[in-house]
Amino acid sequence: MYAIIDLETTGGKYNQEGITEIAIYKFDGAEVVDQLISLVNPETPIQPFVEKLTGISDAMVRTAPKFHELAKRVVEITEGCVLVAHNAQFDYRILKLCYDRLGYTYERKTVCTVDLAKKLIPDQESYSLGKLVKSLGIPIHDRHRASGDALATLKLFQVLLEKDLEKGLFHAMTKGPEQSLVSDKQWGLVQEIPDTPGVVVLLGKDQKAVYLLSDKNMYKATYQLFLSADDHHKRVLKETKSIEAFPSGSSLMTKILHHLYLKSLKPKYNRRKKLISDPLLIDVYQGMHGVWIAPGRHLGERCGLYMKNGMVCGYAYFELNYQLVNHQVFEQLLTPIFPDPAYLVWIDQEKQHLKWHSFDPE
Numbered sequence: 570m571y572a573i574i575d576l577e578t579t580g581g582k583y584n585q586e587g588i589t590e591i592a593i594y595k596f597d598g599a600e601v602v603d604q605l606i607s608l609v610n611p612e613t614p615i616q617p618f619v620e621k622l623t624g625i626s627d628a629m630v631r632t633a634p635k636f637h638e639l640a641k642r643v644v645e646i647t648e649g650c651v652l653v654a655h656n657a658q659f660d661y662r663i664l665k666l667c668y669d670r671l672g673y674t675y676e677r678k679t680v681c682t683v684d685l686a687k688k689l690i691p692d693q694e695s696y697s698l699g700k701l702v703k704s705l706g707i708p709i710h711d712r713h714r715a716s717g718d719a720l721a722t723l724k725l726f727q728v729l730l731e732k733d734l735e736k737g738l739f740h741a742m743t744k745g746p747e748q749s750l751v752s753d754k755q756w757g758l759v760q761e762i763p764d765t766p767g768v769v770v771l772l773g774k775d776q777k778a779v780y781l782l783s784d785k786n787m788y789k790a791t792y793q794l795f796l797s798a799d800d801h802h803k804r805v806l807k808e809t810k811s812i813e814a815f816p817s818g819s820s821l822m823t824k825i826l827h828h829l830y831l832k833s834l835k836p837k838y839n840r841r842k843k844l845i846s847d848p849l850l851i852d853v854y855q856g857m858h859g860v861w862i863a864p865g866r867h868l869g870e871r872c873g874l875y876m877k878n879g880m881v882c883g884y885a886y887f888e889l890n891y892q893l894v895n896h897q898v899f900e901q902l903l904t905p906i907f908p909d910p911a912y913l914v915w916i917d918q919e920k921q922h923l924k925w926h927s928f929d930p931e
Contacts, residue, residue, distance in 0.1 A: 571596045572650035572677075573726060575719035576660050577623050580616030584666055587611025588636055589625045592715035593646050594723050596653075598730070601723070605646050606716045608633035623713045636667050647677055651743060655698045655722045657681035680743045682725055688742070689732040698722065758812040759795055764788040765866070767816040768826045770834065773808040778834035780805040783827040787814050805838045816866040818886070821919045825874075825884065829906060846910035847917075854913060855879035859927040860893060861916055873926075874916070875899065880908035881916070896928040 577590040588609045595603035608625070610633045620626050643664070654660040657679040668675035683696050693701060698718060702709050707724045711717025762769060767787045773779040784790035791812070794802055815830075817823040831839060860873040865886055873893070875883045883903035893899060906912075916923065 570650045571653050572647040573653045573719050573723040574660055575654060575715045575722060576663050577625060577715050578663055579611045579613055580619040586663060587613045588663060588667060589615060589630055590715040592719035594719055595646055596723060603646055605642055607639060610635045637671055640671060652677045652679040653682060653726050655682045678743050682722055682729060684742050685729045689729050755809060759791050762788045762791050762814045763816060765816050766819060766823045767814060768823065768830055770813045770830060771805060771809040772811045774810060778836035779808045780838045781830055781836045783823045785820060818866040818872050819863040821863050821915055822872055824915050825912060844911040845914050847914050848910050850910060850913040850917060851879040859925060862924040862926060875903055881912040882908060893926050
């Protein structure tokens, strides 16, 4: 969960500033789920140059709530969030300063969109918020007002998150108290996962399966899981000690391996789904004896699903130059699997991407 924040201040000497306006958008990675926008009475004069820049005057904030009246709400809306700001060091310092004056220690993890943008969108003419969002085609309204700047920062952050999925910089550039649920070791494990189709198994103590996920891009799926604010996923990450990735080569094999590992590993936190199955397909495929051939896990490899008596009985990965001469030889390569009508449903859905090789009847 993220709290995109922007503050307008009085200006003045370092660590003597006060907040004149605050805007916070609580963002769950998909949409804004809460927000706080308010003028603030700083109880100190606003510097003339700041008034000219922001348009906020002493008269405008005279009847606004003082910071101590908003402090509880700020704590609540940012609880469990990473603070996101353009030049986050400034906004975070001002927040901590205001809470220090109240005798309260305010600590949050922070990430700066300036730092992220420099890594993810290099060679920009300027990384000021106004010029950067303009170069990306992001509209910005009410420039130098908290709500307008925070909303532009939110839209910029969404762009950066999409780009960051390939690089994993978000965690590396997040600063603040060490309260992260995900350890540096865990992030290191995520970086080793390939961005190919397959199944990822998260393991806890004694190498017991905690959670299993599958996707056409294992790295992205795991990375998104580790950024998730979902309580179910938080419990998963808390128990994860190591990670194993199993490339599949195709969407069909991803489904099959996911099903096989669910049955054999019985991961603690996976929610069981009812499989789509159609026993009538056994009649359709009855008498077929051969191999459905799918792409392998890397260039020069294929995967074969062995079918006998109308059911899939095993699978094997083999090199492109492997000759499918007879079933007795091919059976030596097989990893046997328990026949399940669900496999036939998935094969039926993927037939256009598969190649059939028949074996002679016995």
